[in-house]
Each structure stands twice: as C-alpha cells, then as structure tokens.
Amino acid sequence: MKYELIATSAMGLEALVAKEVRELGYECEVENSRITFKGDELAIARSNMWLRTADRVKIKAGEFKAYTFDELFEKTKAIPWEQFLPENAEFPVSGKSQKSKLFSVSDCQAIVKKAIVERLRTHYKKTSWFEENGPLFKIEVSLVKDVATLTIDTSGSGLHKRGYRVNQGEAPLKETLAASLVMLTNWTADRPFADPFCGSGTIAIEAALIGQNIAPGFNREFVSEGWDWISDSVWDQVRTEAEDLAKYDQPLEIIGSDIDHRMVKIAEENAFEAGLGDLVTFKQMRVQDFTTKRDYGVIVSNPPYGERLGEKSAVEQMYKEMGKALIPLDTWSVYIMTSNENFEKLYGKPATKKRKLFNGFIRTDYYQYWGKRPPREI
Incomplete structure (x- = not known):
C-alpha cells in the first residue's frame, strides 16, 4: 500500500529534512515543521532508519475540516482504521489545538478515541470492550485553523534517540x-x-x-x-x-x-x-x-x-x-x-x-x- 507520510522537524530544519527525504528517493512537500511524502511499508522503515534530522515519521490517516464535535466524530469514524489497527491494538490518543473552534484538547481526544472504537467494533464485530493488549499505535489529533489531521506515529521514541547516549550533561544537545x-x-x-x-x-x-x-537508526528499534x-x-x-x-x-x-x-x-x-x-x-x-x-x-x-x-x-x-x-x-x-x-x-x-x-x-x-x-x- 501507499501511505501519506509526514516527517516532523524542528523549526528551521525543514529544508534539511526535505533534502534527506529526497535523497532516499521520495518526492516531498515542505510546510512548517513537517515534510509530507508518499511511500509504502519499505518507505516507513527506510525513513525511520535513515533520517538524521527529522523528529519522527508519522502516517497521515486522515485530514478534514472539523467545526463541531459531531463532525470530528463522523469524519474520524469514516477513516478505515482497520487497515492499520488489529483487534488487540493499544491505541492511546493525544491531541493539540491551535486557532480552532474545537479548542478543548481532552474532549477532542475522547471523541477521536470513541469514533475509532465504533469503527473497529463494527469491523471486528465486537460487542465487548477492546483488550488493547497488543501492538502500540500512538494516534494524534492535531487541529490547526479548524483542520483536523489524524496521524499514527511509526517511530516510537523520537528519532533523536539513537541508542548510544548512556549519559549526558545538564543541557544536552539533541x-x-x-x-x-x-x-x-x-x-x-x-x-x-x-x-x-x-x-x-x-x-x-x-x-x-x-x-x-x-544509518542513525541502526542501533535502535522502532x-x-x-x-x-x-x-x-x-x-x-x-x-x-x-x-x-x-x-x-x-x-x-x-x-x-x-x-x-x-x-x-x-x-x-x-x-x-x-x-x-x-x-x-x-x-x-x-x-x-x-x-x-x-x-x-x-x-x-x-x-x-x-x-x-x-x-x-x-x-x-x-x-x-x-x-x-x-x-x-x-x-x-x-x-x-x-x-x-x-x-x-x-x-x-x-x-x-x-x-x-x-x-x-x-x-x-x-x-x-x-x-x-x-x-x-x-
């Protein structure tokens, strides 16, 4: 499958991350703190392994306008989450909101979680609760100017964690x-x-x-x-x-x-x-x-x-x-x-x-x- 992927970046480093993505062979678009590109499962693994300057690599599961909680619920539920999440997936939802009508982050998180559960319950024909004792899928809902972007983190620990730092000083450089x-x-x-x-x-x-x-990711897991x-x-x-x-x-x-x-x-x-x-x-x-x-x-x-x-x-x-x-x-x-x-x-x-x-x-x-x-x- 082809996925829309986002490599997140610190402010001011977007051009460097984009250069690295292109060197891996993927065309990309650059926005503030994020570089978007398309790729398959191999692209997910390679970008995690090789991107030296990106913070993490995420899958964009969906993006849409959301002015009300109903809209957020229904449009989240319309995303084919079963393509990503198995029946026993552990899927915590985090969130952030900037300049949006839906400004209560905790409410947005709860609604997204509920919508995903509804979608998976229908797909897996479940009547009881999900165990959530399987692999981890960290989901984020980000609202910026009333546009909701739903992502799944593929990295785990941030990509700056190369696995070699056994000790550090009091103001370590990432x-x-x-x-x-x-x-x-x-x-x-x-x-x-x-x-x-x-x-x-x-x-x-x-x-x-x-x-x-x-490769910067050679010494760690994702x-x-x-x-x-x-x-x-x-x-x-x-x-x-x-x-x-x-x-x-x-x-x-x-x-x-x-x-x-x-x-x-x-x-x-x-x-x-x-x-x-x-x-x-x-x-x-x-x-x-x-x-x-x-x-x-x-x-x-x-x-x-x-x-x-x-x-x-x-x-x-x-x-x-x-x-x-x-x-x-x-x-x-x-x-x-x-x-x-x-x-x-x-x-x-x-x-x-x-x-x-x-x-x-x-x-x-x-x-x-x-x-x-x-x-x-x-």
Missing part, C-alpha cells in the same frame, strides 16, 4: 540538531573535525556517523517493528541496506574536547556505545588552548550561552579568548551556535553567514566563518 549542525557545514570525511565544547560528545559522534555513512502489516523481511532488508552502505573503513580525524574532565569521560562512554570508540578522540582542554598543525579542518560547536545569572560575563570573556585562538586558523571553517547576540563582536570577526536555529525553545544563531578553500587537486 542528536538530530547535532547532526543538522554538521550537515550545514562544508565538512567532508577526509578533513579534520573538532568540537572544543564537546559536552557529552554528541556533535563529534554525529559527525562520525555521517563520515562513515552509518514501534512499527511490532506491527504485523510491516513484515520482518522489510526490516531485514532495511538493516541489510544500512550495513551494506556503511563505510566502516573510512578513516576519520575527529576530536572532541571540553574543560570538564567528567564530560570527557561521558563522551568517551557514549562514543564506545555507538561503536565509534576508536574513531573519535576526546580530551580535556580549554578552547583557548586549541592549536593544530592540520589545514582545512572544520570546527562545529555549541558553547555555553551565558543565559544563567552570573555566567554571562565569564562566557563573554571566553568568547573573546576563543576568537584569539581560532581566528588565526585561516584555512579552518568555524561554525558556532549561540543565543548571545553580541557573539561576532566578542569573537572579534563578523560571520561569513548566519542562520537562525532553535535549540529546544532557545532562539539561537548559527555563526559561520568560512576558511580558505583547499587548492584544487590537479
């Missing part, structure tokens, strides 16, 4: 955002890569996964693996494809450093969990002490922002020292994400380009300093 930061640069696997504020190692680990073309209408052979095919496309022999030069020795230890543990322990080097070091004899490298980092009371002046001083250490590396490209609006002034150089991004709910800029281009090989 793996999907870390991958995006790397993919927005000019880095290629044959160039050195560094993160001088590595924290729990997420940016460096994501760079290594990208560098060796390792809720749709438990659905009987996506056969085990589909998942076997997708995992075999991921194994075949990985470039495990691609040499990488990736270094993560941090002033906090505890974070360096956590980063090392996470890299080993990801199977990349030998590929990424972590060490304790201040950014002021960053030096290199290598040329044409790339630095990607998410330093402290100084958002907390009392931290701002120390962070701003550190930005100044960072500039003194990194600006002389004229063949290196430097990419820094921070919410500090004075960053360029403190760093000591205007950015080549900057891009607005959100780190969770914090609005940040991604400051891009492009180094000299390597001479073209003859």
Whole structure:
C-alpha cells in the first residue's frame, strides 16, 4: 500500500529534512515543521532508519475540516482504521489545538478515541470492550485553523534517540540538531573535525556517523517493528541496506574536547556505545588552548550561552579568548551556535553567514566563518 507520510522537524530544519527525504528517493512537500511524502511499508522503515534530522515519521490517516464535535466524530469514524489497527491494538490518543473552534484538547481526544472504537467494533464485530493488549499505535489529533489531521506515529521514541547516549550533561544537545549542525557545514570525511565544547560528545559522534555513512537508526528499534502489516523481511532488508552502505573503513580525524574532565569521560562512554570508540578522540582542554598543525579542518560547536545569572560575563570573556585562538586558523571553517547576540563582536570577526536555529525553545544563531578553500587537486 501507499501511505501519506509526514516527517516532523524542528523549526528551521525543514529544508534539511526535505533534502534527506529526497535523497532516499521520495518526492516531498515542505510546510512548517513537517515534510509530507508518499511511500509504502519499505518507505516507513527506510525513513525511520535513515533520517538524521527529522523528529519522527508519522502516517497521515486522515485530514478534514472539523467545526463541531459531531463532525470530528463522523469524519474520524469514516477513516478505515482497520487497515492499520488489529483487534488487540493499544491505541492511546493525544491531541493539540491551535486557532480552532474545537479548542478543548481532552474532549477532542475522547471523541477521536470513541469514533475509532465504533469503527473497529463494527469491523471486528465486537460487542465487548477492546483488550488493547497488543501492538502500540500512538494516534494524534492535531487541529490547526479548524483542520483536523489524524496521524499514527511509526517511530516510537523520537528519532533523536539513537541508542548510544548512556549519559549526558545538564543541557544536552539533541542528536538530530547535532547532526543538522554538521550537515550545514562544508565538512567532508577526509578533513579534520573538532568540537572544543564537546559536552557529552554528541556533535563529534554525529559527525562520525555521517563520515562513515552509518544509518542513525541502526542501533535502535522502532514501534512499527511490532506491527504485523510491516513484515520482518522489510526490516531485514532495511538493516541489510544500512550495513551494506556503511563505510566502516573510512578513516576519520575527529576530536572532541571540553574543560570538564567528567564530560570527557561521558563522551568517551557514549562514543564506545555507538561503536565509534576508536574513531573519535576526546580530551580535556580549554578552547583557548586549541592549536593544530592540520589545514582545512572544520570546527562545529555549541558553547555555553551565558543565559544563567552570573555566567554571562565569564562566557563573554571566553568568547573573546576563543576568537584569539581560532581566528588565526585561516584555512579552518568555524561554525558556532549561540543565543548571545553580541557573539561576532566578542569573537572579534563578523560571520561569513548566519542562520537562525532553535535549540529546544532557545532562539539561537548559527555563526559561520568560512576558511580558505583547499587548492584544487590537479
């Protein structure tokens, strides 16, 4: 069967997610925070396995205008839910509403649940309650400007949960955002890569996964693996494809450093969990002490922002020292994400380009300093 699929995305990353969807071979349409494309069961498995920057992959079960609860009930009931849900399916319903006449989320959830039960009861000829002790189908009703969209989540845990993070610091960067930061640069696997504020190692680990073309979902499971209408052979095919496309022999030069020795230890543990322990080097070091004899490298980092009371002046001083250490590396490209609006002034150089991004709910800029281009090989 062909399904209408939605890859959800953080604000500002839609173009990256759309690029990834197209690279998998699916045409797509881009809206705010969602990328819509059509595909079969294989597409569901492949997009979960390969999308580095998407939050999750959902099936769009139906979409319609709904101004009244009656309308919501009847139009939900008209959807062929039996194509998705077996008789023993566990199907919790969550919801959200924006700028819609039906604004009570709890009422909308209850009505959608009741409509699905009615539909399934007729189809499965049930008179008693459904046990709901089978596979999980997380259903969402989203109302935006009186348009109800009903989706089924195929991912389970969000796609940022790659399965390698055994530990983290107090403000961890989502793996999907870390991958995006790397993919927005000019880095290629044959160039050195560094993160001088590595924290729990997420940016460096994501760079290594990208560098060796390792599928981000290779180390985890997805809720749709438990659905009987996506056969085990589909998942076997997708995992075999991921194994075949990985470039495990691609040499990488990736270094993560941090002033906090505890974070360096956590980063090392996470890299080993990801199977990349030998590929990424972590060490304790201040950014002021960053030096290199290598040329044409790339630095990607998410330093402290100084958002907390009392931290701002120390962070701003550190930005100044960072500039003194990194600006002389004229063949290196430097990419820094921070919410500090004075960053360029403190760093000591205007950015080549900057891009607005959100780190969770914090609005940040991604400051891009492009180094000299390597001479073209003859």
